[in-house]
Amino acid sequence: MIYFISFLIFLSLLFMFGAAVGLLRLPDFYSRLHASGMLDTTGLLLFVIAVSAFCLWQDFSVNTVFLVIKLIFIAVFIFITSPTATHAIVDAGIRAGMKPWKKNKMEE
Amino acid sequence: MDNIFYYSSVFIALIMFVSLYRAVAGPTILDRIIGVNAIGSKTVPLLILIGLMYERVEMFIDIALAYAMLNFVAVLAASRYFQKRKGLDRE
Numbered sequence: 425m426i427y428f429i430s431f432l433i434f435l436s437l438l439f440m441f442g443a444a445v446g447l448l449r450l451p452d453f454y455s456r457l458h459a460s461g462m463l464d465t466t467g468l469l470l471f472v473i474a475v476s477a478f479c480l481w482q483d484f485s486v487n488t489v490f491l492v493i494k495l496i497f498i499a500v501f502i503f504i505t506s507p508t509a510t511h512a513i514v515d516a517g518i519r520a521g522m523k524p525w526k527k528n529k530m531e532e
Numbered sequence: 533m534d535n536i537f538y539y540s541s542v543f544i545a546l547i548m549f550v551s552l553y554r555a556v557a558g559p560t561i562l563d564r565i566i567g568v569n570a571i572g573s574k575t576v577p578l579l580i581l582i583g584l585m586y587e588r589v590e591m592f593i594d595i596a597l598a599y600a601m602l603n604f605v606a607v608l609a610a611s612r613y614f615q616k617r618k619g620l621d622r623e
Contacts, residue, residue, distance in 0.1 A: 426533060433540055440574065441543075444550040447570055453562050456554070460566055464573045471577045478533075479589065487590070494593050498576065498600065505604040509569060512611040517562050519615050 425481050432474035439467035452525030453517060461510040465502060472499045534585065541581040548574050565610050572603030 446459025476492040548571050555567025576596045583592025 429533075430536055433536060436577070437540055437543055440547050440577075443570065444547045447551055447554050447566070453560060453566065456563065457566050460570045464570065468573065468577060471580070475580055475584065475589075478584070491590050491593065494590075494597070495580075498593065498597055501597070501600060502573070502576070505600070506573065509604055509607040509611075512608050513562055513565055513569070516611040516615040522560075522562075 425477075429474050429478050429481070432470050432477070436467040436470035436474065439463045439470065443467065453522070454514065454524050457510060457513055461506055465506045468502050469499055472496070537581050537584050541578055541585070544574055544578050544581070548578075561614055562611075565607060565614075568610075569603065569607045572599070572606070575599050575603070 440463065443460050443463035446463065447456050450456045450459055472495050476495045479488050479491055479495075482488070551567050551570040551574070553567075555564050555571065558564045558567060576599060579592050579596040579599060580589065583589040583596075586592070
């Protein structure tokens with residue numbers, strides 16, 4: 425069980441590291457937003473699964489079940505709000521007239 | 533198990549510093565908003581890890597939920613405010 429939880433936490437940290445690398449290295453603001461929004465949500469989902477498995481493994485009682493319900497509520501909330509925030513930022517960029525990045529700018 | 537939580541919280545703090553570079557030195561305003569959003573979305577697992585280390589998860593989960601809501605409202609308000617402005621691609 426402890427290996428399963430450690431593996432899930434390692435996987436979520438890997439996803440968050442990928443989000444940070446994408447945030448640093450990608451050329452455009454749209455692509456940076458894509459990397460950050462998608463990978464952060466996946467990392468948080470894996471992390472919540474790991475923490476709820478750990479809490480249920482430590483002691484199985486009514487309090488822990490309520491705690492796991494709260495954790496699932498956090499995951500559902502993030503899954504609703506993170507795409508909304510991403511869409512709002514992209515909408516601001518489109519309306520301000522920012523052009524997406526292209527590979528060969530000289531050929532246009 | 534405590535060591536795993538300790539090292540992963542340190543790693544998340546390092547990732548937040550990496551995102552802080554994008555928030556400070558981003559070329560446009562929207563890049564800064566993305567950096568702030570990335571830092572705020574990593575606050576939730578960091579707070580849950582702190583709660584696991586202090587063995588008071590049921591208190592820290594409420595704080596994490598409040599931080600998630602605050603981050604969402606902040607990003608939405610900032611992007612709506614900068615929506616009508618021209619010249620977002622300049623410095």
